[in-house]
Amino acid sequence: MTPTAAAGAMRMRVPRLALGPIMVLVAWQGLAVAVPGDFLVAGPWEVAGHLWQNAGLYFRALQTTLAAAATGFLIGNLLAVALAALALLLPRAEALIAGLALLVFCLPLVATGPILRVLYGPGTGPQVTLAALAVYYTTFVPVLVGLRATPAAWLDLVRSYGRGRFAMLWHIRARAALPYLVAGLQIAAPAAFLGAMVGEFTGAERGMGILTLQAMRGLDTEATWTLATVAAAVSIAAHGGIGWLARHALSEPPPVLLAPPQTGSGPGLWSGLRGILVVGVVAIALWWALLQIAGLNPFFAKGPGDVWAFLVSGPGADENRATLLAALAETTGALGPGYFAGMAMGAALAVVVTLAPALSAVVMPVAIALRAVPIVTTVPLLVLVVGRGPVGSAALVAVMVFFPTLVACLYGLQRAPGQVLDVMASYGAGRGKALLYARLPAMLPAFFAAARMAVPAAVLAVTVVEWLATGRGLGALMAVSASLSDYGTLWSATVLTAVLAALVYGIVARIERRVLAVFASEQAQ
Amino acid sequence: MPADPRIAPDIVCKGLAKRFGDVVAVDPLDVTFRGGQTTALVGPSGCGKSTLLRLVAGLERPDAGSIRIGDDTPDAVRAQAGLAIAFQDPSLLPWRTARGNVALAQRLAGQRVDAAAIDAMLDLVGLDGFFDARPGALSGGMRQRAAIARCLITQPRLLLLDEPFGAVDELTRRKLSEDLPPIWQARGTTTLLVTHSVTEAVLLSQRVLVFSPRPARIVADIAIDLPDPRPGQETTPAFIDLAEQVSAALIGGEGPSPRRLAAQ
Ligand SMILES: Nc1ncnc2c1ncn2[C@@H]1O[C@H](COP(=O)(O)OP(=O)(O)O)[C@@H](O)[C@H]1O
Ligand SMILES: [Mg+2]
Numbered sequence: 140m141t142p143t144a145a146a147g148a149m150r151m152r153v154p155r156l157a158l159g160p161i162m163v164l165v166a167w168q169g170l171a172v173a174v175p176g177d178f179l180v181a182g183p184w185e186v187a188g189h190l191w192q193n194a195g196l197y198f199r200a201l202q203t204t205l206a207a208a209a210t211g212f213l214i215g216n217l218l219a220v221a222l223a224a225l226a227l228l229l230p231r232a233e234a235l236i237a238g239l240a241l242l243v244f245c246l247p248l249v250a251t252g253p254i255l256r257v258l259y260g261p262g263t264g265p266q267v268t269l270a271a272l273a274v275y276y277t278t279f280v281p282v283l284v285g286l287r288a289t290p291a292a293w294l295d296l297v298r299s300y301g302r303g304r305f306a307m308l309w310h311i312r313a314r315a316a317l318p319y320l321v322a323g324l325q326i327a328a329p330a331a332f333l334g335a336m337v338g339e340f341t342g343a344e345r346g347m348g349i350l351t352l353q354a355m356r357g358l359d360t361e362a363t364w365t366l367a368t369v370a371a372a373v374s375i376a377a378h379g380g381i382g383w384l385a386r387h388a389l390s391e392p393p394p395v396l397l398a399p400p401q402t403g404s405g406p407g408l409w410s411g412l413r414g415i416l417v418v419g420v421v422a423i424a425l426w427w428a429l430l431q432i433a434g435l436n437p438f439f440a441k442g443p444g445d446v447w448a449f450l451v452s453g454p455g456a457d458e459n460r461a462t463l464l465a466a467l468a469e470t471t472g473a474l475g476p477g478y479f480a481g482m483a484m485g486a487a488l489a490v491v492v493t494l495a496p497a498l499s500a501v502v503m504p505v506a507i508a509l510r511a512v513p514i515v516t517t518v519p520l521l522v523l524v525v526g527r528g529p530v531g532s533a534a535l536v537a538v539m540v541f542f543p544t545l546v547a548c549l550y551g552l553q554r555a556p557g558q559v560l561d562v563m564a565s566y567g568a569g570r571g572k573a574l575l576y577a578r579l580p581a582m583l584p585a586f587f588a589a590a591r592m593a594v595p596a597a598v599l600a601v602t603v604v605e606w607l608a609t610g611r612g613l614g615a616l617m618a619v620s621a622s623l624s625d626y627g628t629l630w631s632a633t634v635l636t637a638v639l640a641a642l643v644y645g646i647v648a649r650i651e652r653r654v655l656a657v658f659a660s661e662q663a664q
Numbered sequence: 665m666p667a668d669p670r671i672a673p674d675i676v677c678k679g680l681a682k683r684f685g686d687v688v689a690v691d692p693l694d695v696t697f698r699g700g701q702t703t704a705l706v707g708p709s710g711c712g713k714s715t716l717l718r719l720v721a722g723l724e725r726p727d728a729g730s731i732r733i734g735d736d737t738p739d740a741v742r743a744q745a746g747l748a749i750a751f752q753d754p755s756l757l758p759w760r761t762a763r764g765n766v767a768l769a770q771r772l773a774g775q776r777v778d779a780a781a782i783d784a785m786l787d788l789v790g791l792d793g794f795f796d797a798r799p800g801a802l803s804g805g806m807r808q809r810a811a812i813a814r815c816l817i818t819q820p821r822l823l824l825l826d827e828p829f830g831a832v833d834e835l836t837r838r839k840l841s842e843d844l845p846p847i848w849q850a851r852g853t854t855t856l857l858v859t860h861s862v863t864e865a866v867l868l869s870q871r872v873l874v875f876s877p878r879p880a881r882i883v884a885d886i887a888i889d890l891p892d893p894r895p896g897q898e899t900t901p902a903f904i905d906l907a908e909q910v911s912a913a914l915i916g917g918e919g920p921s922p923r924r925l926a927a928q
Contacts, residue, residue, distance in 0.1 A: 290755065292751050292753060292755035293755060293757065295718075295723050295749070295751075295755075296749075296755060296769075296772075297772055298723055298742070299723065299742060299747065299748065299749045300742065300745050300748075300769070300772035300773045300818070301739070301742035301743035301744070301745060302772050306772060310768060310771070311757070314757070314759055
């Protein structure tokens, strides 16, 4: 920040913080008044009234979901920290650990939910597990980066007293990684809430997820908007609360941007393929071993061999493949456009906002807050507004991708080195030129970091919306096969989705590393 | 202070070599550092002084040759917390206070954390009133003071100082090199001091080794037999003569200077 900008921010602080929410409320109320009829939009006033009248109902539901989300949040993040420490202490196994963690994270909640429901039976098991599954990876990645982002001199200090890796981990790395952990926890808070709600979709007794299903079936506009508002408020509060705690407990702010974790595999295509192969083999072995150990009913629990037979060698494999591929095509048809549109709009708005700094002061806090909203909880809203067609899925994916991209890009654009900007100004370069030559290159790493993390998020969004609303694609296929106890289809679709998502993630990460090497060599290591 | 060879053993390097890829950081080097003495290492930057120090500390593995500190290897000395190293960058942990940073050294060394000793040490290096300040709130000079306190608190037998006053302005540097060295000199700790400053080398050591550009060879080995205390002697003919010998060797670089030969 330049000195003037800093001074401006100081002056703007109080009104700016209030300005964002007020603008959102005003726009929302305006929308409610402008849109005719009561079927689409319930304004803040109506939502407040509805909430007041049903306070007890919402309070109990929120309590249930929050309890499951908090438990999953705790378990998932502990697991993430343990995994990151393990990857650090076993550098040779790191690529494998990271690969397996990614693959499991890419398992679509839509499918793991029903499977877990069968395993656990009634109760909060699936909610808690899904919440944990929804958070652990987004904590694992920053914590691993943080554990390793330690100046060599600090580690030399430990070594100079004859101490080894454990002392480094305990005295240096663990504390140095705290800001990174906070960054992970901030993302994890809304994700855990979302995971718990998806768990409730699979057939819980109560909770916000159940109310959401009811509101959607009944096309209850007020309830729908109220649920989305409550979910948003809770998520924003958790995100902000963790940030507030961190600011008071830590001397350094949590990082906004993260380079992708350095996997053990080298830059070459060949070593990348070898890494994928190793992860694949180990994943299949683990999958097989787990089923053997658990001794589950083979009708329900399908192993690697069953899925192979279902898709390739068994009777009707051709038909099965055709069904899956058709669903995949439908999903991709919604996912691709939504993903790219969301990324493009996020980046474009970030650029526009940067060209008008006054706007940025207002947009940034709102975008940060809205980034925390578990977008999937707004599926019923989407159904109300866009309907149940494929456009709805694409729109939801776009919204899911849009806010994180906007925040990351705004951050990247502001990070253009002040000196470079000063040099350009000294040549009389205008805002446009400064944007083209200094700010856009600075934005690219942020853009790709967002693009990478958006892949699993987009898959989650599209499958949930297909399941709950549109009835097409892989999401619907998984939901239907789960309710029909067609476990061959369910497991095959799950594996296919996870593998594809992990591969796309890996490809984006690879592009990202190339971009980092050029535009942010200090981050690429 | 008499150098007891059991407490302050010599450091003997034989055929020591280290390369990083194609860069030869230390060419086969034979050198002995006397126990209980301060030896100053001067030479053009990039010639391998830091690498030599890190080899002695056991932080790098030599490609060839050996280092003995008395009968011990560097690793053994490290494991007994027998050495301490200070870098040009004070490398304090930003989340620990001055006290906490010094205490960490005791903890890492496997010693009891002695609050009274820590406070006394911080007092000694001139950090009175800043015991509970974090590095972010300290000036560059104060950070170096804290780093030196951290080095000394564990009572090391061997002190390795890599341009410890390198990262501060000239005025602070002079103040630091007046205040801090007497603390470790009083203990008779074997000290290797890498420095860019010829004056500092002559002021603080009993012996100056001058290195040529990479791959480094020792081009001059100059005994500094000035009486203590040194500060205040900078303008005496004896001091100036020694300083000129060091400078000439540094500039001559490639070969032994006539002055060095005369000095021997
Ligand atoms: N970890 C390392 N990796 C690669 N090259 C190194 C490393 N450490 C030092 N070097 C190289 O070795 C040479 C000697 O470095 P150094 O010992 O730091 O010199 P000095 O301390 O005398 O300035 C330099 O050319 C430096 O670039
Ligand atoms: Mg050096």
